[in-house]
Amino acid sequence: MARGKTQIKRIEDATTRQVTFSKRRKGLLKKAFELSVLCDAEVALIIFSPSGKLYEFSSSSATSTIERYQKSIKNRPTSKQMxxxxxxxxxxxxxxxxxxxxxxxxxxxxxxxxxxxxxxxxxxxxxxxxxxxxxxxxxxxxxxxxxxxxxQLKEEGKILRKKNAELREKYEERQLELSIGQQFSSLEQVKEVETQLFIGLPNR
Known part of the structure; x- marks a missing residue:
């Protein structure tokens, strides 16, 4: 069965509060240790219980880590300085x-x-x-x-000369077709000429 979500607020019952502190403290110390080992990080953890009892964990030395932190704070520029x-x-x-x-x-x-x-x-x-x-x-x-x-003008000139040659060729073909057509038309007219044959004296 899934555990319900814990409401983040002060636990009023003293016994429950002490039990919760003990469990969370152990988990927090375990996470600090894992972080220092897995990531090779310098970790210092200080916890005071509600009764004032001290619990601490340090991957090297809590004092040296605190000194390093204080130096870093002094050298860190504030937002105004930035x-x-x-x-x-x-x-x-x-x-x-x-x-x-x-x-x-x-x-x-x-x-x-x-x-x-x-x-x-x-x-x-x-x-x-x-x-x-x-x-x-x-x-x-x-x-x-x-x-x-x-x-560019040379290329345009080549294109125009090519088109001109094509048009000239078409014009000559058309002229030849017209000439041949005229010749056939003349032959047809010659064939269609009527010839009358008269026998005897011409009428006066």
Whole structure:
């Protein structure tokens, strides 16, 4: 028979409460031991009974585990510190991106010929090299597009010539059919010419 679900609240009966404590304590200590052995974890368990009696389990030393825990708590950043660190990191990223944007805007202005009055010779030469590289890329791209367009027009020309040859061939076949038809029509007319034969003198 299945055991009913235990309601989680304080047990009022002292005897029942003591029995439950004893059973749960043993189970908890057993689970702590299994966890330390199976997972190679450092486990320290401290229990005080309602009467104040101490029960403990430690996979190594409870004192060293507690010291380690206290050090970890001290070094662990609080949620507020973590929020401040994230905010600081975000502000740094924003500052970096803002500098990049400003640099790009300045470079764009110089490439368009604005803001060159305060530029040194080295900066002007750098802008000139950038423009030359850009022009080279643009020319290469334009030549590539021209070549692609020329090849496309050549293919279209081949298709048009092929269609033109097919149409010419059909036209010549049609002309030949019409010529043959006209010849047959002429022969039929010659056959259908009526011939009258008169005997004697013609009528006046």
């Amino acid at each position: 929020d401040l660190e994230r905010l600081q990191h975000f502000e740094e990223e924003v500052a970096i991106q803002r500098k990049k944007i400003e640099l790009l805007e300045e470079t764009t202005r110089k490439l368009l010929g604005d803001g060159l009055d305060s530029s040194s010779i080295d900066e002007l030469q750098q802008v000139e090299r950038q423009l030359e590289r850009s022009l080279s890329i643009i020319r290469s791209r334009k030549i590539l597009l021209f070549c692609e367009r020329i090849n």
